Amino acid sequence: MNGLPSDLKTEARWRVVQADVGILGESETIRRLLETIEQVAPADISVLITGESGTGKELVAKAIHLRSRRRMQPLITVNCGAIPEGILESELFGHEKGSFTGAVGPRKGYFELADHGTIFLDEIGELPLTTQVKLLRVLEAREFMRVGGTESIQVDVRVVAATNKNLREEVHRGNFREDLFYRLNAVPIHVPALRERREDIPLLVEKFAQDFIRDNHIEFAGFSESALHTMRMADWPGNIRELRNVVEKIIVLERGGRIDERSVQKYLHGTVPFNTALPVPVTRSREESERDLLFRVLLEIKSEIAQLRELLMHRAEPRYHLGPWREEYAEAYDESSDHNDEHTYVADMEKEMIRSALMRFGGNKRKAAAYLGLSERTLYRKIEKYGLKE
Ligand SMILES: Nc1ncnc2c1ncn2[C@@H]1O[C@H](COP(=O)(O)OP(=O)(O)OP(=O)(O)O)[C@@H](O)[C@H]1O
Numbered sequence: 001m002n003g004l005p006s007d008l009k010t011e012a013r014w015r016v017v018q019a020d021v022g023i024l025g026e027s028e029t030i031r032r033l034l035e036t037i038e039q040v041a042p043a044d045i046s047v048l049i050t051g052e053s054g055t056g057k058e059l060v061a062k063a064i065h066l067r068s069r070r071r072m073q074p075l076i077t078v079n080c081g082a083i084p085e086g087i088l089e090s091e092l093f094g095h096e097k098g099s100f101t102g103a104v105g106p107r108k109g110y111f112e113l114a115d116h117g118t119i120f121l122d123e124i125g126e127l128p129l130t131t132q133v134k135l136l137r138v139l140e141a142r143e144f145m146r147v148g149g150t151e152s153i154q155v156d157v158r159v160v161a162a163t164n165k166n167l168r169e170e171v172h173r174g175n176f177r178e179d180l181f182y183r184l185n186a187v188p189i190h191v192p193a194l195r196e197r198r199e200d201i202p203l204l205v206e207k208f209a210q211d212f213i214r215d216n217h218i219e220f221a222g223f224s225e226s227a228l229h230t231m232r233m234a235d236w237p238g239n240i241r242e243l244r245n246v247v248e249k250i251i252v253l254e255r256g257g258r259i260d261e262r263s264v265q266k267y268l269h270g271t272v273p274f275n276t277a278l279p280v281p282v283t284r285s286r287e288e289s290e291r292d293l294l295f296r297v298l299l300e301i302k303s304e305i306a307q308l309r310e311l312l313m314h315r316a317e318p319r320y321h322l323g324p325w326r327e328e329y330a331e332a333y334d335e336s337s338d339h340n341d342e343h344t345y346v347a348d349m350e351k352e353m354i355r356s357a358l359m360r361f362g363g364n365k366r367k368a369a370a371y372l373g374l375s376e377r378t379l380y381r382k383i384e385k386y387g388l389k390e
């Protein structure tokens, strides 16, 4: 590359970094974001990533790990909002045998598992104050004890945290410790909302559409200029995640022809018009693909119904507090017997969808879970529930 003018060299370098970390975008904002990642990744300094939901915070955390000298070591992601308070400390720091009922053997916590690598503390704003104290101590001393343990354990871990809350405000409200905030916030990285970098939208739409039609073997005639313009002008409160969902929904539910502005409008506000006219698959039988895609849409509808139900129950009955432990809650709800035929019907559909996804990915649960939009844990639970084990 030596003969190239320097701006081309810089350009080529950015392309390499982008391809490596998967953060797409041509905007100045994305350029600056990548530049910051390149600057901070090599140092072991803590990073706090902020931004609205779906902006790509997790992607940035992964990028920091990938562009650091720790890239061949583990990256351990901990969703602080998804672990019940009672076991949070043993999950983070491990426990010794017999330290509590159920601790049948010693177990390493996430910090030990991340030794020499990176720990990504996602939704750090959800961490209870008691755990915040312990975490601060670990960050300062670089050592800790397992729950019920007496020996101190040393680890070499780089900490990256993320939140979509305003942590400064949480500090003012007394929900987040100021000392921990400053410790984590050594380098703040803010990931801007999609509406603040609209110029990236057409490129993202194109990429998401290509990925989706390739993975699902669908014929697709593309988006019209006016369709792209409409997407560019939309607000995208759910940011890139929402953009990807809308693109996939349009491709699944709009038949054949080129997508115009009117079809985009239909899908912009989170509604799914019920339309069974599905795209024609290229390599699989039409029936197979239609069934698959239809199941997928039905699962989405099911999850929307479940969310509405949760919302209603939450309003009517405050003891069903929808804290971070939503999956457990959903499980309890799933298992409760007082819903009716509609429940059985949805369960049948769900079982069928899971079976079909597992077949499609040759039993690979990680891929099947990603495809179905479920966490792997939920997928395992459902496989068990429906007796789908091979
Ligand atoms: N710049 C980007 N280029 C390509 N894909 C992106 C980009 N930013 C985000 N994505 C994709 O969008 C989705 C959401 O990103 P991610 O999970 O990182 O968001 P988040 O900020 O962590 O959201 P949340 O706060 O809801 O957890 C992911 O599928 C991610 O791969």
Ligand SMILES: [Mg+2]
Residues within 6 Å of the ligand: 057, 058, 122
């Ligand atoms: Mg996230």
